[in-house]
Amino acid sequence: MAFHQVRFPDDISRGARGGPERRTQIVELASGDEERNASWANSRRRYDVAYGIRRADDLAAAVAFFEARNGRLYGFRFKDWADYKSSAPSQTPAATDQVIGTGDGTTTDFQLVKAYASGAQSWNRAITKPVAGTVRVAIDGTEQATGWSIDTTTGLVTFATAPANGAAITAGFEFDVPVRFDTDTLDVTLDIERLGSITSIPLLEIRR
Template structure:
């Protein structure tokens, strides 16, 4: 996958709009009942970062970032300010936030994930772009300062020695969303009051 490990400017992404999208097929029967089927097993996020442009310099930064990514060709990192931690937005990530696996005495690599729970239902999201320096790891509730490494390009935690059988492996982290531009054209409007604007700059989450 063509991907640049760079992050879209934070001061512009802070004003973006967007969030998760799902694809559901709904068939209404003659009786008025419905049959619903999920076309996607996982959600996909969409954003529009045009709302974060407030100055002419912001506009210039977006145009430069767009050109450097060759439009839709290269993916990049994006900070979703509404959802970028392993914990609640008001909290600080800790090593016991998310369970990523249970030791079996053999497995050494575990994928970062984040669980979204509501009532009895839980959906688990794979996290592939953790922020460097933000990941902490614990085994059975005891934080591990050494003995492991994190690949910030894939979200894989690898232990030097496989965790013991039955040991709970938990993590805390901040993360970015892998996205790409969902357009090959930037429609720039110049005006006196705003010194330039773009009506829409859509981003689309990249799923592997």
């Protein structure tokens, strides 16, 4: 996958709009009842970052970033300010935030995940772009300062020694969303004072 490990400018992404998208097929029966089927097992996020452009410098930065990614060709990191950490928005990520696996005495690699739960239902989201320097890991509730490493390009935690059988592996972290531009054209409007604006700059989450 063609991907640049660079983050879209935070000053612009802070004003973006967007969020998760699901794909559901709904069939209305002759009786008026419905049958619903999920076409996607996982959600996909869409954003529009044009709302974050407030100054001419922001516009120039967005255009430069677009050109450097060759439009839709290269993916990149994006900070979703509404959902970028393993903890609640008001809290600091802790090593016990998210369960990422259970030790079996053999496995050394564990994928970072974030659980979204409501009532008895939950969905686990694979986190593939953790932010360097923010990941914390614990085994059975005890934070591990050493003995593990994190691949910030995949979200894979690797232990030097496999955790013991039955040990709970948890982690806390901040993360970015892997996205790409969902257009090969930027429609820039310049007013009489040479202040520019763009109607829409759509981004689409990249799923493997």
